[in-house]
Amino acid sequence: MAEQQPFGDVGLASNPEPRCPCVLLLDVSGSMAEIVANAGQDTGQTVQQDGKTYRVVSGGTTRIDLLNEGLRSYHADLMGDSLAAQRVEVSVITFGGSVQTVIPFVTAHEFTPPTLVANGETPMGAAILQAIEAVEERKRLYKQNGLHYYRPWIFFITDGEPTDAWQTAAAKVREGEKNKKFAFFAVGVEGANFDILRQISVREPLHLKGYSFREMFVWLSQSQRSVSHSNPGQEDQVKLASPAGWASL
Amino acid sequence: MGWTVLGESVAGTAHRSRKVPCQDAFRFRTFGLSGGWLMIAVADGAGSASHSETGATLACEEFVRRVEAFVPDELFTRDGMTALFAEVRNALLAEAERLNVHPRELACTALLAVVGPASAAFAQLGDGAIVLGQGQEYRVVFWPEPAEYANATDFLTDDSFRDWIRFEPVTDSITELAVFTDGLQRLALDFANRTAYPGFFRPLFSELRAAADPESLVEPFRSFLDSERINERTDDDKTLVFAVR
Numbered sequence: 294m295a296e297q298q299p300f301g302d303v304g305l306a307s308n309p310e311p312r313c314p315c316v317l318l319l320d321v322s323g324s325m326a327e328i329v330a331n332a333g334q335d336t337g338q339t340v341q342q343d344g345k346t347y348r349v350v351s352g353g354t355t356r357i358d359l360l361n362e363g364l365r366s367y368h369a370d371l372m373g374d375s376l377a378a379q380r381v382e383v384s385v386i387t388f389g390g391s392v393q394t395v396i397p398f399v400t401a402h403e404f405t406p407p408t409l410v411a412n413g414e415t416p417m418g419a420a421i422l423q424a425i426e427a428v429e430e431r432k433r434l435y436k437q438n439g440l441h442y443y444r445p446w447i448f449f450i451t452d453g454e455p456t457d458a459w460q461t462a463a464a465k466v467r468e469g470e471k472n473k474k475f476a477f478f479a480v481g482v483e484g485a486n487f488d489i490l491r492q493i494s495v496r497e498p499l500h501l502k503g504y505s506f507r508e509m510f511v512w513l514s515q516s517q518r519s520v521s522h523s524n525p526g527q528e529d530q531v532k533l534a535s536p537a538g539w540a541s542l
Numbered sequence: 543m544g545w546t547v548l549g550e551s552v553a554g555t556a557h558r559s560r561k562v563p564c565q566d567a568f569r570f571r572t573f574g575l576s577g578g579w580l581m582i583a584v585a586d587g588a589g590s591a592s593h594s595e596t597g598a599t600l601a602c603e604e605f606v607r608r609v610e611a612f613v614p615d616e617l618f619t620r621d622g623m624t625a626l627f628a629e630v631r632n633a634l635l636a637e638a639e640r641l642n643v644h645p646r647e648l649a650c651t652a653l654l655a656v657v658g659p660a661s662a663a664f665a666q667l668g669d670g671a672i673v674l675g676q677g678q679e680y681r682v683v684f685w686p687e688p689a690e691y692a693n694a695t696d697f698l699t700d701d702s703f704r705d706w707i708r709f710e711p712v713t714d715s716i717t718e719l720a721v722f723t724d725g726l727q728r729l730a731l732d733f734a735n736r737t738a739y740p741g742f743f744r745p746l747f748s749e750l751r752a753a754a755d756p757e758s759l760v761e762p763f764r765s766f767l768d769s770e771r772i773n774e775r776t777d778d779d780k781t782l783v784f785a786v787r
Contacts, residue, residue: 299749300745300763300766303746303749304741304742305775308729376777439734442692443692522556523589523693524556524589524724528691
């Protein structure tokens with residue numbers, strides 16, 4: 294006769310995990326097509342992109358190639374953490390010419406890293422407003438469905454300066470941070486206008502070292518994992534690893 | 543008939559991997575004529591506080607020390623319960639001063655159940671829950687309303703602690719109750735229906751009632767709280783104290 298383990302028949306309720314939402318707000322303007330490694334043959338032609346003149350070469354690794362690779366690393370790292378994979382939700386909003394929600398919020402399981410293409414100018418102001426609205430909308434949905442959630446993150450990456458009006462967006466970022474509606478992180482790639490970034494982001498903008506997108510995205514995943522594992526009492530003090538591996542401070 | 547009580551705190555897997563001690567605490571005791579009264583105090587130390595396990599443990603010990611002086615009349619009024627919480631809080635503040643740290647470093651939630659022969663008083667500050675068994679039904683005394691974010695809650699050390707105390711007196715004979723911290727919330731409660739999950743509580747109380755020798759359940763209970771099927775759903779500290787009579 295089999296021995297029943299005491300408490301073996303205690304059932305566990307199934308409830309949805311609390312959500313840890315993160316918007317990846319990514320600059321895909323023309324300058325992100327700049328080749329940064331493995332440049333091929335110079336064709337002799339030039340092209341105007343996003344306010345700059347570029348020589349055209351026959352292939353190479355571009356900024357956006359590295360960004361895309363970074364997104365794949367982000368996904369892989371998240372998936373390695375089963376609790377985070379259930380809790381973290383990602384949305385990808387790009388700005389290059391226009392603002393596009395390439396991926397509306399999905400859990401890490403359903404996230405397929407996109408292959409982004411660079412083109413157009415840099416409507417930073419409109420992009421930030423869209424990201425803030427996306428976060429507010431997501432919270433409304435959570436509340437409607439009785440889901441708990443962590444403070445949302447907006448992770449903003451740019452290599453240039455805004456080609457649209459951005460002051461309203463900056464004011465909304467300040468207001469949102471003050472009221473703890475979200476946490477806004479800004480990363481400037483080589484060529485970004487840090488003076489403007491400092492007026493937009495309450496937190497000190499970080500300067501990407503070289504083109505270490507992959508390291509940055511792995512750091513982001515690990516940070517999201519920390520948040521998603523945190524428990525009451527830790528809201529203000531989630532310990533994030535130092536970004537020194539990818540940001541020059 | 544007297545009370546049978548079983549309680550345990552197990553450090554969460556996240557705490558063990560960071561070599562942080564269990565920051566939950568609990569105390570219970572029976573008192574009064576023929577041990578007809580039971581009190582259970584449970585506290586969950588704030589994750590970010592440097593002395594949270596001290597705070598949680600001290601809070602439970604102070605509740606135990608002081609509750610008898612408040613019973614029966616005072617504890618059944620909101621003012622009386624608030625006064626008890628204030629005394630326990632003062633002990634935390636005094637300890638913080640002795641340790642030369644900010645009171646915030648001893649922050650913890652507090653759940654208190656005081657049950658007499660035909661009445662009871664319940665109070666809660668912060669998350670976690672108190673569940674009463676009434677026949678086939680289970681009632682959550684205070685439904686855990688989260689602060690906006692999943693990793694935020696109220697603490698006994700907060701200046702506005704009086705505003706955060708939830709209180710309910712009951713004129714009924716309680717025969718089954720459970721008190722637990724938020725590490726078990728999503729496993730013991732049904733959030734879609736805002737109720738206790740009967741599948742969790744029914745077997746728990748049955749097991750305790752049926753045990754000829756409740757002492758023999760101590761080890762299996764600890765194993766259950768630290769089991770894989772629980773740890774794959776939560777990495778927080780888990781405390782559960784439950785009682786039948």
